[in-house]
Amino acid sequence: MFDTFQRPRSRTGFLSVFPVVAAVAMTLAANVAVAAYPDKPIRLVVPFAPGGGTDLIARTLGVGMSAELGQQVIIDNKPGAGTIIGTDAVAKSAPDGYTIVIATFAHAVNPSMVSKLPYAADKAFTPITLIGRGPNVLVVRANSPFKTVKDIVSGGQSWQAQLCVAGQWHLGAPGG
Numbered sequence: 001m002f003d004t005f006q007r008p009r010s011r012t013g014f015l016s017v018f019p020v021v022a023a024v025a026m027t028l029a030a031n032v033a034v035a036a037y038p039d040k041p042i043r044l045v046v047p048f049a050p051g052g053g054t055d056l057i058a059r060t061l062g063v064g065m066s067a068e069l070g071q072q073v074i075i076d077n078k079p080g081a082g083t084i085i086g087t088d089a090v091a092k093s094a095p096d097g098y099t100i101v102i103a104t105f106a107h108a109v110n111p112s113m114v115s116k117l118p119y120a121a122d123k124a125f126t127p128i129t130l131i132g133r134g135p136n137v138l139v140v141r142a143n144s145p146f147k148t149v150k151d152i153v154s155g156g157q158s159w160q161a162q163l164c165v166a167g168q169w170h171l172g173a174p175g176g
Helices: 009-031 053-069 081-092 105-113 148-157
Strands: 040-048 073-076 099-101
Touching: 040 053, 040 081, 053 073, 081 099, 081 105
Parallel strands: 040 073, 040 099
Antiparallel strands: none
């Protein structure tokens, strides 16, 4: 008499070796020392001077991040050049997640306002989350000839050299 149920040799070999391979793999994986993020302080760069709205938001966020992550968050104010100084410092830092910048409206505007940024804003950074939104209002002096956005656009086409842009990020002429 013969046994009609015979496993193919290759499958039998695999099934007998698989538990050993799995046990070795799990042992090796357990012995690999992987540092949990974060294992050192995080530097949160604020590209504005201390005391402003962005600084206040960063400090509040830093307290919450420290509590949640169990790691110190250092607020590092690096103002100047319409946020370019602080933002450039982060662009040149190690891409390890330990140096983060609070990006504002200026981050989106600077590439069109500044002809030679020291970094490529669209390539040097990865967005993490939206922290908040703030209102932006377009205003002119009371005695200005501009009364509507259409007036400003047509005035900008004819008075280009005389128009300036003022914002929380910097004062200056476009393209500066």
